[in-house]
Amino acid sequence: MTTGCSNRRGIALILVLLMLSIITAVTLQLNRDSRSEIYEAANLSDGIRLRYVAESGFYAAGAILLADKTSFDSLKEQWANTEMLSLKSEALFDNGSFNIAIEDEGGRIPVNRLVSGSGYNPQIRDFLLRLLTGQDFRLEQRRAEELIDAIKDWIDADDEMTGAGAERGYYAGLDIPYAVKNAPLDCIEELLMIKGVTRELFYGAEKSPGRAQCLTVFGDGKININTAPKPVLGALAA
Numbered sequence: 001m002t003t004g005c006s007n008r009r010g011i012a013l014i015l016v017l018l019m020l021s022i023i024t025a026v027t028l029q030l031n032r033d034s035r036s037e038i039y040e041a042a043n044l045s046d047g048i049r050l051r052y053v054a055e056s057g058f059y060a061a062g063a064i065l066l067a068d069k070t071s072f073d074s075l076k077e078q079w080a081n082t083e084m085l086s087l088k089s090e091a092l093f094d095n096g097s098f099n100i101a102i103e104d105e106g107g108r109i110p111v112n113r114l115v116s117g118s119g120y121n122p123q124i125r126d127f128l129l130r131l132l133t134g135q136d137f138r139l140e141q142r143r144a145e146e147l148i149d150a151i152k153d154w155i156d157a158d159d160e161m162t163g164a165g166a167e168r169g170y171y172a173g174l175d176i177p178y179a180v181k182n183a184p185l186d187c188i189e190e191l192l193m194i195k196g197v198t199r200e201l202f203y204g205a206e207k208s209p210g211r212a213q214c215l216t217v218f219g220d221g222k223i224n225i226n227t228a229p230k231p232v233l234g235a236l237a238a
Contacts, residue, residue, distance in 0.1 A: 050096055053089075057098025060085060064102065073104045074226040080104075107227030109235070110219030111191070112184040114148070115155045124221065125152075131235035136209055143196070150195040157182050166195035185217045 064079050074080070082100040090097040109131065114124045125148060131137065132144035139147070149165030159182070161167045171180050178193070191197045191212070204210030214232050225233065 049093075053093055053096040053098055056092070057086075057089065057100050060089075060098070061100045061102055064100075072226065073106060073224055080227070104224060104227035105216040105218045106222070106224040107229065107232065108214055108216035108219070109223060109232060110217070110221055111151065111188070111215045112155060112217050113219065113221045114152055115184075118156055118158055118160075120152060121221070127223075127232075127235050131214060131231055132211075134231060134234045136231040136234065137211065147194075147196045147201075150197075151191070154181055154194045155184055170195055188212055188215055188217055190217075191215070 061079075061082070064082065064085075068077060068079055070077060079102045082102060086097070086099045089099075109124065109127050111124075111128070113121050114128065115121060128148050128151075129141075129144055132139045132147065133141055146164040149161075149163040151165075152162050153165035153167050156162075159167050159180075166180070168180050171178055181190075181193075185191065189202075189212075192199065192202055200208075202210055202212050204212075209231065214229055214235075223232065223236065225236065228236070
Protein backbone atom coordinates (compact mmCIF):
# COMPACT_ATOMS: atom_id res chain seq x y z
CA MET A 1 0.00 0.00 0.00
CA THR A 2 2.82 2.35 0.88
CA THR A 3 4.55 1.51 -2.38
CA GLY A 4 1.40 2.36 -4.38
CA CYS A 5 1.03 5.73 -2.65
CA SER A 6 4.69 6.53 -3.25
CA ASN A 7 4.34 5.70 -6.94
CA ARG A 8 1.28 7.91 -7.25
CA ARG A 9 3.05 10.77 -5.46
CA GLY A 10 6.05 10.31 -7.75
CA ILE A 11 3.86 10.39 -10.85
CA ALA A 12 2.03 13.46 -9.56
CA LEU A 13 5.35 15.20 -8.91
CA ILE A 14 6.53 14.40 -12.42
CA LEU A 15 3.27 15.73 -13.88
CA VAL A 16 3.56 18.92 -11.83
CA LEU A 17 7.14 19.44 -12.96
CA LEU A 18 6.14 18.76 -16.55
CA MET A 19 3.28 21.25 -16.35
CA LEU A 20 5.57 23.85 -14.76
CA SER A 21 8.07 23.34 -17.57
CA ILE A 22 5.36 23.77 -20.19
CA ILE A 23 3.96 26.86 -18.47
CA THR A 24 7.45 28.35 -18.16
CA ALA A 25 8.21 27.68 -21.83
CA VAL A 26 4.87 29.16 -22.94
CA THR A 27 5.38 32.20 -20.69
CA LEU A 28 8.87 32.81 -22.06
CA GLN A 29 7.62 32.48 -25.63
CA LEU A 30 4.72 34.85 -24.98
CA ASN A 31 7.13 37.31 -23.39
CA ARG A 32 9.46 37.02 -26.37
CA ASP A 33 6.59 37.47 -28.82
CA SER A 34 5.27 40.47 -26.89
CA ARG A 35 8.65 42.17 -26.88
CA SER A 36 9.08 41.40 -30.57
CA GLU A 37 5.71 43.00 -31.34
CA ILE A 38 6.63 46.04 -29.25
CA TYR A 39 9.93 46.41 -31.11
CA GLU A 40 8.20 45.95 -34.46
CA ALA A 41 5.62 48.57 -33.57
CA ALA A 42 8.37 50.97 -32.47
CA ASN A 43 10.33 50.35 -35.68
CA LEU A 44 7.19 50.87 -37.75
CA SER A 45 6.49 54.11 -35.93
CA ASP A 46 10.07 55.29 -36.45
CA GLY A 47 9.91 54.29 -40.10
CA ILE A 48 6.71 56.26 -40.68
CA ARG A 49 8.11 59.29 -38.85
CA LEU A 50 11.38 59.24 -40.78
CA ARG A 51 9.52 58.80 -44.03
CA TYR A 52 7.55 61.98 -43.43
CA VAL A 53 10.72 63.82 -42.43
CA ALA A 54 12.37 62.72 -45.68
CA GLU A 55 9.29 63.64 -47.72
CA SER A 56 9.28 67.08 -46.09
CA GLY A 57 12.84 67.61 -47.30
CA PHE A 58 11.91 66.39 -50.77
CA TYR A 59 8.97 68.77 -51.07
CA ALA A 60 10.99 71.65 -49.63
CA ALA A 61 13.60 71.09 -52.34
CA GLY A 62 10.85 70.93 -54.95
CA ALA A 63 9.43 74.24 -53.76
CA ILE A 64 12.86 75.86 -54.06
CA LEU A 65 13.22 74.64 -57.64
CA LEU A 66 9.71 75.78 -58.56
CA ALA A 67 10.54 79.25 -57.26
CA ASP A 68 13.64 79.44 -59.46
CA LYS A 69 12.66 81.64 -62.40
CA THR A 70 16.11 82.65 -63.68
CA SER A 71 17.14 81.88 -67.24
CA PHE A 72 20.49 80.43 -66.14
CA ASP A 73 21.85 78.53 -63.16
CA SER A 74 24.63 79.67 -60.83
CA LEU A 75 25.89 78.79 -57.36
CA LYS A 76 24.63 82.13 -56.02
CA GLU A 77 21.00 81.09 -56.32
CA GLN A 78 18.87 79.81 -53.45
CA TRP A 79 18.79 76.21 -54.72
CA ALA A 80 22.59 76.02 -54.37
CA ASN A 81 22.57 77.30 -50.78
CA THR A 82 20.28 75.05 -48.77
CA GLU A 83 22.47 74.61 -45.67
CA MET A 84 20.43 77.04 -43.57
CA LEU A 85 17.15 75.35 -44.47
CA SER A 86 18.64 71.99 -43.55
CA LEU A 87 19.75 73.36 -40.16
CA LYS A 88 16.33 74.89 -39.50
CA SER A 89 14.69 71.52 -40.11
CA GLU A 90 16.02 70.36 -36.73
CA ALA A 91 13.49 72.67 -35.07
CA LEU A 92 10.60 71.34 -37.14
CA PHE A 93 10.70 67.76 -35.84
CA ASP A 94 11.04 66.29 -32.36
CA ASN A 95 13.36 63.54 -33.50
CA GLY A 96 14.81 63.96 -36.94
CA SER A 97 15.88 66.45 -39.56
CA PHE A 98 16.53 66.52 -43.28
CA ASN A 99 19.55 67.59 -45.27
CA ILE A 100 18.91 69.08 -48.71
CA ALA A 101 21.53 69.16 -51.44
CA ILE A 102 20.62 70.30 -54.95
CA GLU A 103 23.22 70.08 -57.71
CA ASP A 104 23.16 71.17 -61.32
CA GLU A 105 23.89 68.24 -63.63
CA GLY A 106 24.59 70.80 -66.35
CA GLY A 107 27.90 71.63 -64.70
CA ARG A 108 29.26 68.14 -65.29
CA ILE A 109 30.79 66.46 -68.32
CA PRO A 110 28.04 64.62 -70.28
CA VAL A 111 29.65 61.20 -70.68
CA ASN A 112 27.01 59.92 -73.12
CA ARG A 113 28.18 62.61 -75.55
CA LEU A 114 31.57 60.91 -75.75
CA VAL A 115 30.33 59.02 -78.80
CA SER A 116 29.44 60.67 -82.09
CA GLY A 117 28.15 58.17 -84.65
CA SER A 118 30.57 55.25 -84.39
CA GLY A 119 33.53 57.42 -83.41
CA TYR A 120 34.60 59.84 -80.73
CA ASN A 121 33.22 63.26 -80.00
CA PRO A 122 36.71 64.82 -79.84
CA GLN A 123 35.71 67.70 -77.57
CA ILE A 124 34.18 65.48 -74.87
CA ARG A 125 37.08 63.03 -75.18
CA ASP A 126 39.56 65.84 -74.59
CA PHE A 127 37.55 67.06 -71.58
CA LEU A 128 37.56 63.57 -70.06
CA LEU A 129 41.25 63.03 -70.75
CA ARG A 130 42.20 66.34 -69.13
CA LEU A 131 39.88 65.60 -66.20
CA LEU A 132 41.40 62.18 -65.51
CA THR A 133 45.01 63.29 -65.89
CA GLY A 134 44.55 66.65 -64.16
CA GLN A 135 45.64 67.77 -60.70
CA ASP A 136 42.64 66.28 -58.91
CA PHE A 137 42.81 62.71 -60.27
CA ARG A 138 46.32 62.39 -61.73
CA LEU A 139 45.88 59.19 -63.69
CA GLU A 140 48.64 58.22 -66.04
CA GLN A 141 47.94 59.21 -69.63
CA ARG A 142 47.82 55.61 -70.83
CA ARG A 143 45.42 54.46 -68.13
CA ALA A 144 43.15 57.45 -68.73
CA GLU A 145 43.04 56.67 -72.45
CA GLU A 146 42.22 53.02 -71.72
CA LEU A 147 39.34 54.06 -69.48
CA ILE A 148 37.96 56.42 -72.09
CA ASP A 149 38.24 53.73 -74.78
CA ALA A 150 36.32 51.29 -72.55
CA ILE A 151 33.59 53.87 -71.86
CA LYS A 152 33.22 54.53 -75.58
CA ASP A 153 32.96 50.80 -76.35
CA TRP A 154 30.25 50.45 -73.70
CA ILE A 155 28.23 53.26 -75.25
CA ASP A 156 28.75 52.88 -79.01
CA ALA A 157 26.46 50.62 -81.01
CA ASP A 158 29.10 48.40 -82.65
CA ASP A 159 31.16 45.44 -81.43
CA GLU A 160 34.51 46.76 -82.68
CA MET A 161 36.99 47.36 -79.88
CA THR A 162 38.41 50.87 -79.63
CA GLY A 163 42.13 50.94 -78.79
CA ALA A 164 42.51 49.37 -75.34
CA GLY A 165 38.77 49.35 -74.71
CA ALA A 166 36.51 46.33 -74.23
CA GLU A 167 33.67 44.75 -76.14
CA ARG A 168 31.60 41.56 -75.90
CA GLY A 169 34.53 39.15 -75.52
CA TYR A 170 35.95 40.86 -72.44
CA TYR A 171 32.68 40.99 -70.50
CA ALA A 172 31.73 37.44 -71.53
CA GLY A 173 35.02 36.19 -70.06
CA LEU A 174 34.51 37.64 -66.58
CA ASP A 175 33.89 35.36 -63.58
CA ILE A 176 30.32 36.65 -63.58
CA PRO A 177 29.79 37.45 -67.27
CA TYR A 178 27.37 40.04 -68.59
CA ALA A 179 26.69 41.69 -71.92
CA VAL A 180 28.23 44.94 -73.06
CA LYS A 181 25.47 47.52 -73.36
CA ASN A 182 26.31 49.20 -76.69
CA ALA A 183 23.96 52.03 -75.78
CA PRO A 184 24.03 55.24 -73.72
CA LEU A 185 24.23 55.01 -69.94
CA ASP A 186 20.95 55.28 -68.05
CA CYS A 187 22.58 56.28 -64.77
CA ILE A 188 26.09 57.33 -63.81
CA GLU A 189 26.52 54.28 -61.52
CA GLU A 190 26.53 52.17 -64.68
CA LEU A 191 30.15 53.24 -65.12
CA LEU A 192 31.02 50.70 -62.42
CA MET A 193 30.22 47.93 -64.90
CA ILE A 194 32.81 49.18 -67.37
CA LYS A 195 36.32 47.76 -67.64
CA GLY A 196 38.81 49.63 -65.49
CA VAL A 197 36.30 51.66 -63.48
CA THR A 198 36.89 50.69 -59.85
CA ARG A 199 34.84 51.78 -56.85
CA GLU A 200 37.79 53.88 -55.69
CA LEU A 201 37.91 55.67 -59.02
CA PHE A 202 34.17 56.18 -59.03
CA TYR A 203 33.54 57.19 -55.42
CA GLY A 204 36.97 58.54 -54.55
CA ALA A 205 39.26 57.87 -51.61
CA GLU A 206 40.46 59.87 -48.60
CA LYS A 207 42.46 62.46 -50.52
CA SER A 208 41.00 61.91 -53.96
CA PRO A 209 37.52 63.01 -55.08
CA GLY A 210 35.25 60.62 -56.94
CA ARG A 211 34.79 60.87 -60.69
CA ALA A 212 31.04 60.47 -60.23
CA GLN A 213 30.64 64.06 -59.07
CA CYS A 214 32.17 65.33 -62.31
CA LEU A 215 30.17 63.28 -64.82
CA THR A 216 26.54 63.06 -65.87
CA VAL A 217 24.42 60.97 -68.22
CA PHE A 218 22.35 64.05 -69.09
CA GLY A 219 23.08 67.09 -71.20
CA ASP A 220 23.45 68.11 -74.82
CA GLY A 221 27.22 68.57 -74.71
CA LYS A 222 27.25 72.06 -73.24
CA ILE A 223 28.70 72.52 -69.75
CA ASN A 224 27.55 75.26 -67.39
CA ILE A 225 30.75 76.81 -66.03
CA ASN A 226 28.72 78.69 -63.40
CA THR A 227 27.96 75.45 -61.55
CA ALA A 228 30.82 73.19 -62.65
CA PRO A 229 32.93 71.66 -59.84
CA LYS A 230 36.60 72.62 -59.65
CA PRO A 231 37.97 69.50 -61.43
CA VAL A 232 35.62 70.09 -64.38
CA LEU A 233 36.64 73.74 -64.60
CA GLY A 234 40.26 72.61 -64.65
CA ALA A 235 39.53 70.22 -67.51
CA LEU A 236 37.75 72.92 -69.49
CA ALA A 237 40.48 75.48 -68.96
CA ALA A 238 43.47 73.24 -69.67
